[in-house]
């Protein structure tokens with residue numbers, strides 16, 4: 001049982017994916033945090049982010065541990081720092097490197113296999129990582145609402161944040177390797193005017209109806 005949740009920054013993916021995982025009683029995997037952990041480790045080691053094999057080596061070498069809500073790289077708790085401005089600004093550059101994506105894709109697939117399924121959140125989960133997921137969801141929201149949500153979560157100036165989000169979305173959707181793209185068979189939800197609860201219920205009921213159809 002795999003639910004793939006993709007969409008741009010601030011569409012509500014994390015909040016919704018976490019709540020959905022609880023409601024379906026399956027594990028939750030935040031793949032954006034994995035790209036953030038690699039970015040953190042590459043910056044820590046002073047690796048030029050355009051040095052693809054150098055950054056991929058860091059991804060291979062680092063010991064990344066994810067618990068339900070904390071993230072550790074080489075035994076350091078990086079939960080807060082991976083959401084900070086330095087990592088956030090650099091992460092799209094790292095996420096565009098194919099050698100890094102190949103590395104993380106393997107980890108993501110084995111994580112889900114070991115966990116026996118999960119709600120997996122990212123940009124290329126339904127299109128590339130788990131094209132045969134039970135359900136693929138594409139979440140979006142208007143850019144200004146996405147920026148307002150980020151500001152409510154982590155502070156900052158809404159105009160600046162909106163511009164950063166637009167830049168990151170542009171990089172994420174125009175890169176050559178597995179760009180952010182809606183899969184043709186995904187459930188598309190615009191969360192601009194919807195509550196978290198409504199969206200979670202809608203996705204959970206889609207999963208249940210898919211599963212009851214396949215059990216018929």
Ligand code: DC
Nearest residue numbers: 031032033035091092095122123124
């Ligand atoms: O969801 P997030 O903001 O934590 O994601 C961080 C970055 O990682 C974002 O710029 C897109 C990239 N990413 C990706 O390319 N593929 C994924 N599966 C998840 C995230």
